[in-house]
Amino acid sequence: MPSKILFAPMAFSRYEATQTLPEKFSRLLKASGLAEKIRGKKVAIKMHVGQGVSYSTIPPVFVRKLVSFIKENGGDCFVTDHYVHPRHPEERGYTESNLGCPVLDDCGYFGKYFYTKEVSYKGLRHIDVAGLIHDADFLIDFSHVKGHGSCGFGGACKNIAMGCVTDRTRHEIHALEGGLVWDKAKCIHCEKCIPACNHYANRFKDGKYTVNYHHCTMCQHCLKVCPVGAITLDSHDYADFQMGMAVCTKAVLDTFEPGNVYYINLLTQITALCDCWGMTTPSLVPDIGIIAGDDIVAVERASIDAIKLEDLIPVGVPAGMELSGHGHLFEQLHGKNPYVQLDALESVGLGTQEYETVVIK
Ligand code: SF4
Numbered sequence: 001m002p003s004k005i006l007f008a009p010m011a012f013s014r015y016e017a018t019q020t021l022p023e024k025f026s027r028l029l030k031a032s033g034l035a036e037k038i039r040g041k042k043v044a045i046k047m048h049v050g051q052g053v054s055y056s057t058i059p060p061v062f063v064r065k066l067v068s069f070i071k072e073n074g075g076d077c078f079v080t081d082h083y084v085h086p087r088h089p090e091e092r093g094y095t096e097s098n099l100g101c102p103v104l105d106d107c108g109y110f111g112k113y114f115y116t117k118e119v120s121y122k123g124l125r126h127i128d129v130a131g132l133i134h135d136a137d138f139l140i141d142f143s144h145v146k147g148h149g150s151c152g153f154g155g156a157c158k159n160i161a162m163g164c165v166t167d168r169t170r171h172e173i174h175a176l177e178g179g180l181v182w183d184k185a186k187c188i189h190c191e192k193c194i195p196a197c198n199h200y201a202n203r204f205k206d207g208k209y210t211v212n213y214h215h216c217t218m219c220q221h222c223l224k225v226c227p228v229g230a231i232t233l234d235s236h237d238y239a240d241f242q243m244g245m246a247v248c249t250k251a252v253l254d255t256f257e258p259g260n261v262y263y264i265n266l267l268t269q270i271t272a273l274c275d276c277w278g279m280t281t282p283s284l285v286p287d288i289g290i291i292a293g294d295d296i297v298a299v300e301r302a303s304i305d306a307i308k309l310e311d312l313i314p315v316g317v318p319a320g321m322e323l324s325g326h327g328h329l330f331e332q333l334h335g336k337n338p339y340v341q342l343d344a345l346e347s348v349g350l351g352t353q354e355y356e357t358v359v360i361k
């Protein structure tokens with residue numbers, strides 16, 4: 001059975017404030033059924049506070065509307081992320097006076113407040129759930145959707161799996177990445193493999209071939225130019241990382257009573273890279289709107305479906321970089337099929353990729 005998602009489109013028909021996205025967001029919240037669910041509850045609003053000179057994270061006007069809505073309906077809330085204070089959220093307008101609620105580190109000021117859930121997926125063993133997420137009654141997963149080098153795309157799942165846990169868990173998930181094996185004995189150090197990589201993903205460090213799997217698209221150019229076969233593939237692929245994200249997301253969501261999580265994806269300023277890069281590049285596609293619902297898989301699927309290759313704004317891709325010609329726009333950019341993440345989320349029982357859309361006018 002399909003899950004219902006709400007869609008507030010960016011497209012407008014008249015020059016009126018009521019036709020703009022913040023006003024449609026207010027109407028979406030009213031239609032969401034959230035008012036009854038959050039009454040009397042402590043609500044964590046998980047978002048990415050960005051860093052550096054990024055300006056594409058969720059604009060404060062939307063956060064303020066959400067906070068006001070929660071308070072008007074008898075909820076108590078805070079905005080949260082990991083590494084809040086070192087990222088200076090105030091530089092992007094995320095302050096208590098602007099938003100109407102505190103902006104807090106989800107693992108506490110020192111990053112040491114968490115609860116460990118044990119899991120077993122390859123090398124992933126510990127999901128250290130952020131203390132403030134664990135202690136909240138209700139979670140609103142408020143995500144800015146964009147591309148992501150490791151995940152293929154960053155949305156609701158990434159906001160939880162990378163943002164509601166400790167560094168130990170993030171490291172265990174990233175350790176699932178891999179794929180290229182370098183044979184020191186075979187290598188003749190011709191370094192043909194380095195310029196063959198047009199993603200700046202590889203280098204020799206202390207004489208050892210090293211790959212940054214965030215940047216690596218598994219295009220295998222380095223492997224193919226090597227004259228002696230010193231680089232080969234191992235059994236890892238990026239799907240392990242996606243599965244690790246899904247396992248982590250499930251462990252975090254399991255700390256909430258059923259029905260006590262809601263997902264809101266903002267599809268504006270959809271850039272190639274994640275907000276954690278501390279910069280904003282031009283949008284890849286025109287702004288789309290807001291997609292929301294209580295099924296994370298349906299919300300993510302509808303978001304990915306709405307980002308279409310044919311809408312590409314060429315300036316969103318770095319000059320000189322060529323798209324691969326295969327699959328979704330994000331796959332063409334990062335070499336990772338974003339739908340794999342959805343298959344992983346579905347396989348751990350977090351929802352369905354089938355959805356029906358209710359448009360908020
Ligand atoms: S291309 Fe092959 S032989 Fe040359 S440096 Fe790279 S790994 Fe070594």
Ligand code: SF4
Pocket residue numbers: 196197198199200201202211215216217218219220221222223
């Ligand atoms: S597989 Fe492709 S992207 Fe990855 S390091 Fe080799 S050349 Fe670079």
